[in-house]
Amino acid sequence: MIVDARELADGTELRADVCIVGSGPAGVTLALELQGSGLDVLVLEAGGLEFEQESQDLYEVDMTGELFGAEGSPVPVSATRLRYLGGTSGHWAGYCRPLRPVDLEPRPEHGRPGWPIEFDEIDRHYPRALEILELGPNRFDHAFWDDHADIGPTVVNDDAVETVVYQVSPTQFGTRYRDELDAAGDIRVVLHANVTGIVPAESGRTVERLDVATRTGRRHTAVARRYVVATGGIETARLLLVSAPERGGVGNDHDLVGRGFCEHGQNTLGIATFSPTVDDLRAYRRADVPGPDGSGRDGTISVQGALLLGDEALRREGLLGIEAQFLALSLDEAPPGAVSGPTLADAGDLLRSFDRGGPGAMAGFSVTAEQAPNPSSRITLTDEVDALGLPRAALNWVVSDDDRRSIVRGLEIMGARLGAAGAGRLQVTAGSLQPSGEGGLLGRFEVDPSKADPTGFHLAHANHHCCTVPMSADPSSGVCDPDLKVWGFEDLHVAGSGAFTSAGVTSPTISIVALSVRLAAHLREALA
């Protein structure tokens, strides 16, 4: 059922077996997976059924360091999240691809720790996550989708640079699962229930209660056998930090809560001219195909190919993950002008002289890149308080020179493999692609090589807030254990991308959902 905290008698004590804070993909998945287990589930959602500006205002964050948004057009952090039923899934793009084993490995040269769980611990839950996300089978390789639906050939697909295929489904959890949550006899969703504090018991090892407030002034409490904070990478850290201030926050004995904030840096960092035609590169454009065995939403799944730096290159050179989608793939619109140096048209002459011919297409390389967890990239609290009296969060997003060098090297490898395949030439434009004039999407830019800056180019955000309460093998290096239980507590868990040990290079939602499926299985067993 779904109720409203504003309509409960002031001072209501809400009781349940499992209390979940937050109703985004992590929280809703957990609740749905606990349905029918014999456990009473309570979901505390700070917002309502729809967007409310007053609720959203509670998400305001002070931002320093790297700024979200395009260069010169910063985006407030609050705009990257949504505070109502379904959480940020209310406006996500829906791109899904699982993590890979290589993403979980340590990368000590970058200070990236390894995950404390085997890959299978996540992998075996992806099929269920795909169902919840209204997607198809656990296949993200080009061969499968090309066999299934003739999505088109690859431009590069080898051990160094793979073509992977995203499945795309922007399932809005608040819309898609609202009726199911409302109908469930063992799930209570309480709207407008802002959790203002986690109150530890005297022992310090368990939670005595959660304090809950409405914007209308009511105060409630929640008591459960287990608590799960699933409010996103920023808010989860904030809630742990504002709670139990006398002990420096909850789960913060080692001053790790909020540290290591990772995003996926995104920008157009290269332009390419291809021998294949636009049609021959259709695998890299989004297309709707029939869902295998009737899977997908209404039997249809959107797919789109991308280039991914392969496992061998990542391991041998110790690089962080990087992938590229093709932006404005065409041959029709005006290409970027060049202030100096060889242009796309000049590079086209290389294709005619040395390769299969062409050019048949051109595109921007829209890059998504991993960054290594960095202690100075972090969530802290400000002196300013919100309308509920809670200190606001501050985010200092730091991308290191080392992170950027890894991106440039990854692009160089992609360029070399493109040439080895006789398929095209890549210009790494890190910092040198500048806005200019009018025209098509690419034509609005020019390349000024003098502005190339391999350690200073701009990276925009991807709305992926990761690694702020990371999973670790021991309490000195993370905030939660491999079962997502906050170190030092017997009954407090976290869920969501904040618990990722590292961020990988793929969109996190499918892994958030898979880890929630896994956590639900753990709680079912633990509370049976």
Add this chain to the structure above:
Amino acid sequence: MNEDATRTTIDRRTMLGLLAGSGLGLLVGCSSDGSEAGAPARRLACDDVTGAFEATPGLVAIGTRYRELHPDDDPADAGADLPAGDLADALRAQVRADFDAGRTVDVDGWVLARTEARVAALLATC
């Protein structure tokens, strides 16, 4: 993650070559003059490259810029490892081999095979 049956497998030697360069502009995998020990090194001349490729404006632009950025490189060395036979075909194969082995050069961010950059540089001056 499922294996992709259509993916190309790169042999270990190629992979090591590809990965040996830690940055563009670093030339690897050849002796100082680019020749195999004991084999006579062939040097490309203007007549060679103009007979094999058209000096298009694009190639000339690339070659000119390559010379500016890499003044110490001798483009004539592009012929050092070429087998006998059709020159254009041999150079095309060497371009592909350069990319495969990571013998790439940086020309204003363009990731180019060393051989194609050298051929373009010769065309720019012929």
